[in-house]
Amino acid sequence: RLASWWLCFFFNDTAPTEIYTLSLHDALPISTLSGCLHDPKPCELGKRMGALAVVLTKMGGTSSEVTNFIESYYRDFSEKRRHSFTLNEAACEGPAEAPITLTEFADFECPYCGASWPLFGEVVKAHKGKVRLCFLNFPLKQHDYSRGAAMMALYASEQGKFFATADQLFSKQTELEPKHLLDYATKLGLDRAAVEALLDDGSYDAKVEAERQQGVKAGITGTPSLFINGRLYAFPLDGALIMRSIQDEFDW
16 A cells, blocks of 8 residues: 555655655755655656655555655765775776776675675676776674685785686685685686785785775675765665666766
8 A cells, every 4th residue: 555655646746745755955955855746857856766665665664664764865865975985996897987886895705795796797787887896895703714815805906806806706605715715816827825825924914904994984884785986875785776776876
């Protein structure tokens, strides 16, 4: 019933929009969803808010949950709520001049990161030079081998082989002990002795920690965490929802 009401709300000018309006003073030139829908020319995003509400209610959200989520989601488009990151350009896929940058904080042992890794690559390819993906390490304390894998990935990025290495590590998430990493180094054409040395002496640990601290500063506590032009992506890791949020960024 909620979804049906929202459909009526979105497409019918006489729907009781005053019952369900969103205060978005920090983010939008028109402060309510009702105002956007009744004056669509200066606020095309009003229509997208209504469509998003339909999606969220179909996913089972209550009216208050949908309202709160949409308020929070669009408020995060404000420049003052975005984050700036120091990126490793050698761990970025897509043109540097792309209007949208996806920044992913991930852990090579995290199964959710492994599952989402191909998805992010598909998103970049689907936008044909308009979106780039940049990776930052965020090894979790509960994963014994993720930090070693992160150090190896950073070294690989310096050799121009980050993405091949990341693909290998994400495909072997249960086999990331040092002996496995050395075998992968040989397979990938990396200097095996150099990888063994950095795993032994931790010479890349400070670089890994610097990336992780950027995530801590941005308030993340788990992986994967995705930012779209510095704006935290708050939806589930679903291809259609990521595409929707990217389109919102294009339209903003």
